[in-house]
Amino acid sequence: MNSIKIRSHNLNVFYGPFQALYDINMDIESNKVTALIGPSGCGKSTFLRSINRLNELIDGVRIEGQIYIDEKPIYARDVDVVALRKKVGMVFQKPSAFPMSIYENVAYGPRIHGIKDRRVLDEIVEKSLKAANLWNEVKDRLKAPATGLSGGQQQRLVIARVLAVNPEVILMDEPASALDPISTAKLEELIAELRCNYTIVIVTHNMQQAARVSDYTGFFLNGRLIEYNRTEELFVNPRDKRTEDYITGRFG
Amino acid sequence: MxxxxxxxxxxxxxxxxxxxxxxxxxxxxxxxxxxxxxxxxxxxxxxxxxxxxxxxxxxxxxxxxxxxxxGLTDFIFNTEWNPTKNKFGIGTMLVGSLAVTLGALLWAVPLGLITAIFMAEIAPVKVRDVLGSFIELLAGIPSVVYGFFGLIVVVPFIRDNLGGSGMSILAGAVILGIMILPTIINISRDAIRAVPEEYKINSLALGATHYQSIWRIIVPAARSGIITAVVLGMGRAIGETMAVVMVTGNATIIPDSILSPVRTMTSNIVLEMGYAAGDHQAALFATGTVLFVFIVLLNLIINISAKAGIKNAHR
The missing domain is CATH 4.10.290 (Bacteriorhodopsin Fragment)
Structure with a gap:
């Protein structure tokens, strides 16, 4: 099954006079993990935030070109941003549980999308927490404040919160950069499990992590997609000199 | 990014x-x-x-x-205040203070909170700045000017349109409400601004609208600051004297409607201090004592709620 989930076509993004992305053309495969690597400020996070239109929150941003999800343009006039963001969930760098109970954190998404039935919510919460490998750690204290969880647990809670709205794509913006090695390992394990059901795009500064978790890797530099290939290919036989320099640690 | x-x-x-x-x-x-x-x-x-x-x-x-x-209960709850007959009961004034304060909170809290949300979350920078300077202006006007405004504008308006003398709980609540608005707006706006930006972004990324994020995430997260704003506003309302003396009529009766005149505890002190002596003067100090205890209790509530907020944030 080699279907394209996300297709970026000549995407240019500007922050005021500064151009952050140049003509990004990239096809992201369904039910695979795609890693975006590159030095700080290279545009990989900008690209990620273009996929759920979160870039629009920044003042002075201008977006040209198009991104298609399931061959439907997301920057078309009639697109419902709420429905798009429901379909494309996002996990951020800093684990950020809402200041409410663990249960309410996970139930928040379904609630805002109109689910009121307590039994349905209970079911979604349990299923999502199980899918995020957090259920066993929190099942006895679902009513406890979520801010009491550790960073790694909070990050998995955030993933459970995203899974609860039943997305098809999950964007992850350096999800492990604030976590300790053990929590990172748990998170990577979780990503490996999630790939069966979701299309995952992950931005990471950690090249070992990209090599471990991803099927495809894209290398960004100065707002351009330099090289994009199967992960083994890109790391073993980089075609571009700049990719080689970056992955061998000669700059960045 | x-x-x-x-x-x-x-x-x-x-x-x-x-x-x-x-x-x-x-x-x-x-x-x-x-x-x-x-x-x-x-x-x-x-x-x-x-x-x-x-x-x-x-x-x-x-x-x-x-x-x-x-006797403590007699002093606080007896409704007869007649210094010439040595009857000192501040029951009517306790009711007066509470009625005027509650009336002010009833409209100033919702309006203040909505304004704070608008300023912190929705208004463009220019509008926010203009509103901010108006609120500063509002906070800087001396209370006697508010009282004067009440006497010249609010009291006649109530008299002509709703009946009675116009000197009433309603007039006091209107003026006091205006006076506590800056407190409520400024403190709750700061509390709302202090909510971490990540909460909002996470909520939006889950497909929530801006309004859903405000009501379900941002305002609840700012709850303890908003409570502090309300309690401080209440403290200011209950302690205010000058403007209240000028518009509430100061009759020592139990009010039967919001158009009745009332006397507050603060008014009682300021009205009679000039000529009181002996037990009468002591009774005014006693009124001050009750007021003092009242405000200390309010401050305690602020501290407890603020501490609870800090605990919540760091847990």
């Missing part, structure tokens, strides 16, 4: 290194002088605490004997 915070942190860290170096560099040679400064600061702080203690002591010393003579 994700790279900006890192750069900012680096800059901040560098700034701190510089200032720390300057601070330590200067500290050693002027150590003696600094000891002096510390002593002076400590003395000022002690004087301040001493002043508060003396005032408290004075009010209690003057007021408690009369409360003891009349």
């Amino acid at each position: 994700a790279n900006y915070p890192i750069v900012q942190n680096k800059e901040k860290a560098r700034g701190n290194v510089f200032s720390a170096g300057g601070f330590y560099g200067r500290k050693t040679p002027v150590r003696g002088k600094e000891l002096w400064v510390e002593k002076v600061l400590m003395l000022s702080a002690s004087l301040f605490i001493l002043a508060i203690l003396l005032i408290t002591l004075f009010i209690f010393a003057k007021g408690i004997p009369l409360i003891a003579k009349t």
Whole structure:
């Protein structure tokens, strides 16, 4: 099954006079993990935030070109941003549980999308927490404040919160950069499990992590997609000199 | 995007290194002088605490004997205030203070909270700045001017349109509400702004609308600050004197409608202080004692709620 989930076509993004992305053309495969690597400020996070239109929150941003999800343009006039963001969930760098109970954190998404039935919510919460490998750690204290969880647990809670709205794509913006090695390992394990059901795009500064978790890797530099290939290919036989320099640690 | 915070942190860290170096560099040679400064600061702080203690002591010393003579419940709940017959019951004024304060909170809290949300979350920068300077202006107007405005505008309006003399709970609630709006708006706006940006972004990324994010995430997260705003506003309302004296009619009766005149505890003190003597004067101090205890209790509520908020944030 080699279907394209996300297709970026000549995407240019500007922050005021500064151009952050140049003509990004990239096809992201369904039910695979795609890693975006590159030095700080290279545009990989900008690209990620273009996929759920979160870039629009920044003042002075201008977006040209198009991104298609399931061959439907997301920057078309009639697109419902709420429905798009429901379909494309996002996990951020800093684990950020809402200041409410663990249960309410996970139930928040379904609630805002109109689910009121307590039994349905209970079911979604349990299923999502199980899918995020957090259920066993929190099942006895679902009513406890979520801010009491550790960073790694909070990050998995955030993933459970995203899974609860039943997305098809999950964007992850350096999800492990604030976590300790053990929590990172748990998170990577979780990503490996999630790939069966979701299309995952992950931005990471950690090249070992990209090599471990991803099927495809894209290398960004100065707002351009330099090289994009199967992960083994890109790391073993980089075609571009700049990719080689970056992955061998000669700059960045 | 994700790279900006890192750069900012680096800059901040560098700034701190510089200032720390300057601070330590200067500290050693002027150590003696600094000891002096510390002593002076400590003395000022002690004087301040001493002043508060003396005032408290004075009010209690003057007021408690009369409360003891009349009986605490009788003093607070008896509705007959007749100094010439030695009847000292502040029941009507307790009701008056509560009625006017509650009336003010009833409309100023919702309006203030909505304004705060608008300023913190929705208004464009220019609108926010204009609103901000108007609120500062509102906070800077002396209370006697508010009272005058009430007397000239609000009281006649109520008299002509709703009946009665116009001097009423309603007039007091309207004027007091305007006076506490700046407190409520400023403090709850700051509380809303202090909510971490990540909450909002996470909520939006889950497909919530801006309004859903405000009502379900941002306002609840700012809850303890908003409670503080309300309690401080309440404290200001219950302690306000001048404007209230001018518009509420000051009759020592139990009000039967919001158009009835009332006398508040603060009004009672200011109205009779000039000619009171003996037990009468003591009764006014006793009124002040009750007011004082009331406000201390309010402050306690603020502290408890603020501490609970901090705990919640760091848990």
